Amino acid sequence: MVEGTDGSGKSTQLYLLKRWLEIGGYRLHFTEWNSSELVKAATRRGKQRRLLTPTTFSLLHAADFADRCERQIMPLLQGDYLVLADRYIYTAFARDGARGCPQKWLRNLYRFAPVPDITFYFRAPLDVAVQRILSGRPKLKYYEAGMDLGLSYDRPESFRLFQARILDGYDKMVESDNFVVLDGTLPVNKLQKQMRDIVASKIDLKRFAPRADEAE
Amino acid sequence: MADHEKEKDKEKPTTAETSEAQPPTGSASARSSHAGEEDVASAFFAEPLVGFDPGEISGTLIVIEGMDGSGRSTQISLLQEWLESEGFAVQTSGLRRSNLVGRDIDELLAKNAVTRLTLALMYCTDFFDQLEHRIVPALKSGAVVLADRYIFTLIARSVVRGINRDYLSGLYAMALRPHLTFWLNVRPETAFGREFRKAQAISYWEAGRDMSLSHDLYWSFVRYQTMIKREFEAVAKRQNFIELDGEASVPTVNKLLRQRIAEQLGIRATKYTPSSALAHLWR
Numbered sequence: 001m002v003e004g005t006d007g008s009g010k011s012t013q014l015y016l017l018k019r020w021l022e023i024g025g026y027r028l029h030f031t032e033w034n035s036s037e038l039v040k041a042a043t044r045r046g047k048q049r050r051l052l053t054p055t056t057f058s059l060l061h062a063a064d065f066a067d068r069c070e071r072q073i074m075p076l077l078q079g080d081y082l083v084l085a086d087r088y089i090y091t092a093f094a095r096d097g098a099r100g101c102p103q104k105w106l107r108n109l110y111r112f113a114p115v116p117d118i119t120f121y122f123r124a125p126l127d128v129a130v131q132r133i134l135s136g137r138p139k140l141k142y143y144e145a146g147m148d149l150g151l152s153y154d155r156p157e158s159f160r161l162f163q164a165r166i167l168d169g170y171d172k173m174v175e176s177d178n179f180v181v182l183d184g185t186l187p188v189n190k191l192q193k194q195m196r197d198i199v200a201s202k203i204d205l206k207r208f209a210p211r212a213d214e215a216e
Numbered sequence: 217m218a219d220h221e222k223e224k225d226k227e228k229p230t231t232a233e234t235s236e237a238q239p240p241t242g243s244a245s246a247r248s249s250h251a252g253e254e255d256v257a258s259a260f261f262a263e264p265l266v267g268f269d270p271g272e273i274s275g276t277l278i279v280i281e282g283m284d285g286s287g288r289s290t291q292i293s294l295l296q297e298w299l300e301s302e303g304f305a306v307q308t309s310g311l312r313r314s315n316l317v318g319r320d321i322d323e324l325l326a327k328n329a330v331t332r333l334t335l336a337l338m339y340c341t342d343f344f345d346q347l348e349h350r351i352v353p354a355l356k357s358g359a360v361v362l363a364d365r366y367i368f369t370l371i372a373r374s375v376v377r378g379i380n381r382d383y384l385s386g387l388y389a390m391a392l393r394p395h396l397t398f399w400l401n402v403r404p405e406t407a408f409g410r411e412f413r414k415a416q417a418i419s420y421w422e423a424g425r426d427m428s429l430s431h432d433l434y435w436s437f438v439r440y441q442t443m444i445k446r447e448f449e450a451v452a453k454r455q456n457f458i459e460l461d462g463e464a465s466v467p468t469v470n471k472l473l474r475q476r477i478a479e480q481l482g483i484r485a486t487k488y489t490p491s492s493a494l495a496h497l498w499r
Contacts, residue, residue, distance in 0.1 A: 038334065039317075042341075046316050051349065052377070053348050054391065055264045055265065055266055055348065056345050059296055059340050059344060063334055066337050070333055071331065102266075104263070108383060108387070109386070112333060
């Protein structure tokens with residue numbers, strides 16, 4: 001499971017980890033935050049019409065996650081699959097918390113979620129992360145930039161302030177939620193080596209190797 | 217994922233725990249006077265709604281609860297007409313009526329392709345969208361809001377499907393506490409007949425068919441609605457429900473509702489006869 005602010009390099013790293021495990025033939029499932037078909041229409045509608053408030057924004061994502069959790073993550077964990085998640089409930093704790101949702105309410109909202117065996121947290125300094133996003137994107141979207149918080153009328157500036165709050169939220173969870181902190185500014189291949197070493201040492205990968213009757 | 221057995225235990229909503237978990241009931245004053253000096257927390261069940269000041273509320277939130285076939289919607293139509301004739305602005309709310317996800321829930325129900333937790337969270341989203349975009353603005357402008365069901369139905373439905381009560385009251389911690397909550401109590405057997413007459417059918421969800429209680433539609437309906445009814449009985453006192461006999465005639469129930477609402481609004485309980493548009497409901 002990987003977490004980190006936008007632009008911290010986490011998706012690239014998780015992709016490489018996935019390739020490594022796939023090539024090794026392990027049974028795995030990859031899941032992304034906010035990817036269920038279920039709430040796509042509602043999220044789009046809510047964003048276009050700017051109907052979303054901190055509370056409903058958070059609830060919609062929770063419904064999306066519950067759907068994936070009940071239909072994919074839980075059954076697959078039961079069936080001895082490795083599950084790789086690009087973002088997890090900590091995204092909600094950091095981001096929805098930055099929007100003002102009470103932590104107690106958020107923790108309760110997601111308490112059906114399985115606790116990850118490893119949570120990688122890719123930490124990149126605010127300036128680095130913000131720069132990576134701003135240079136690669138023509139225009140920031142309204143909610144992405146945290147415009148709904150009314151922090152600033154300037155989108156890049158609002159994005160920066162919003163990301164600063166999120167980063168702060170992640171940092172607060174490092175100890176309480178046992179994050180494995182990785183330096184998001186390291187070269188990609190070095191970071192990936194660290195990640196693979198940690199996975200190999202913490203997880204008994206043999207359990208996820210193909211069963212005899214599944215080979216070929 | 218070495219210890220997924222442990223993780224199973226963490227999935228709390230499925231545990232059968234039935235501990236005392238309803239939101240704490242506030243002081244009696246929280247429901248009689250509502251303008252201003254109340255403690256902020258008592259306006260909500262447990263936590264304040266993000267970015268919202270309960271001091272701005274000058275309207276009145278009235279909830280009508282009761283199973284399908286208890287006469288809720290009939291009474292709400294009549295109450296709306298009565299209140300408007302008395303000069304009050306009225307706003308209504310109900311399940312699956314939000315702009316955000318109302319239609320999505322309809323689709324999910326039609327396809328029957330959704331798990332209970334996801335459905336509970338979709339209903340919760342629907343509820344808060346209406347609370348923030350419909351109920352709260354109306355209450356700020358001094359209107360009377362008539363809510364056709366509220367969090368109590370939503371919680372009861374999920375509890376009977378095995379979702380942890382504590383979890384659910386946590387979800388709805390930021391719901392506004394109604395000024396009045398009426399419970400139109402009827403026997404499921406009566407409700408079945410009334411519902412059947414309306415559409416010459418009983419819907420899958422109304423009969424709780426997803427719970428595999430009985431292959432027989434009638435018994436499935438009766439058993440499901442009885443379970444919901446027990447949940448209501450369990451919270452009625454704590455939540456200060458005003459219980460009315462939903463088996464009584466429409467005018468009788470309506471009179472009791474008007475008396476109690478008039479008292480709340482500080483007006484005289486005047487006589488009321490429905491206009492010709494609603495006369496067909498008056499039986």
